[in-house]
Amino acid sequence: LEQLLERVASGDRIAFEMLYDDVIDVVFGLARKVIIDRDLASDVAQDVMVTLWENAGRFDAAKGSAMAWIATITRRRAIDVVRSREAGRRREEEQRPAATVPDPVGEQIVESAEWSAMRAALSSLSDLQLQSISLAFFQGKTHLQISHELDVPLGTVKTRIRDGLLRLASRMEAFAGE
């Protein structure tokens, strides 16, 4: 993947198609963990792929794997879309004050079928670890917001996220070793 990105950075369109095939299911799946709506998630996936074509040269292997970089771009874009839609909805509701404020996206997502499939794949994580990681990664919460929402100290949030990621990382290494 890293080598493909390098070729894409030099404008290699064939490499881009190979990159597309390798990452699109991850990009789309991630977008859907943030945005339930399939069409909107498709739009995000499309934007992310165009961004990769244009910005492949910005990938820095020292900071992690290509897939992690792509995942970070995808979640950022998806969260931005959710936020701008929420802002638009709030503006509409200010004009119709009777409407109730909708729940944030988060709750319904955790209940969804997509999520339970992923939960199975992430069985090595404790519930608390997954909760903190997903509040940050899929719902765009900051460390302070998570600490406040869960009513636990910042250090505890950090430990849950860090230990959870390390467990996931060791699973990745196990995959790589197979």
Next chain:
Amino acid sequence: VSDLHDLAAFYVVGALEPDEARTFEEHLSGCAACTAEVAQLSSGVEALARAAAEPAPPELKGRVLARIDASEPAFSTAEVIPLRRPAGRWLGAVAAVVVLVVAVTFSLRDPDPIAQVLAADDLATVEIRGSAVGTATFRYSDELDRGVFSSDRLEAVGDQQTYELWLIPAGGDPQPAGLFVPSGTGAVEVLVEGPIEPGVTLGLTIEPAGGSSQPTGDILFAEGL
């Protein structure tokens, strides 16, 4: 969070405030321990991402490929306006890689670089015409190799967009010259760091947030300096 070294876990899951993330990135470039930690934790992010995979709609690929094919020619169609100042001699090859920095407000090492440019003895002014950019000018100093782009009413861009300036050397590829988002009134004043060589063209496009390495959006103007 007191210690910068503690921020790695929050950084990789995107849980830092934007200014904290910037501070941590600066720290990261000089800290081997944190770089190693970030690399390790990010393989956790990769595992999370792979677990999230689900089949994408098959028609998506055609749409993506159509978009990248449409974006390719970008600047080759730009209208390049010829030199306005007396034709100087070509000053030699432009250095291969030049980092172009735009400071919208302040740069730490320099109290007010914009004021410095505007006070330069050799200040030159180019008026920029284009319906989308209001009354815009680019004032620059050869001696300082810096300029200031300003406009009084640029249209707002979407949440996921940014304006991006470009310096296009004669016969060369556009180089990113800085990102900015106008204030509420549409007013902007942006520092552009050179090289500002004879024959260079200043351009402006709207790009996805975070900017692009090559122009992809419509060209709002391309003005020869």
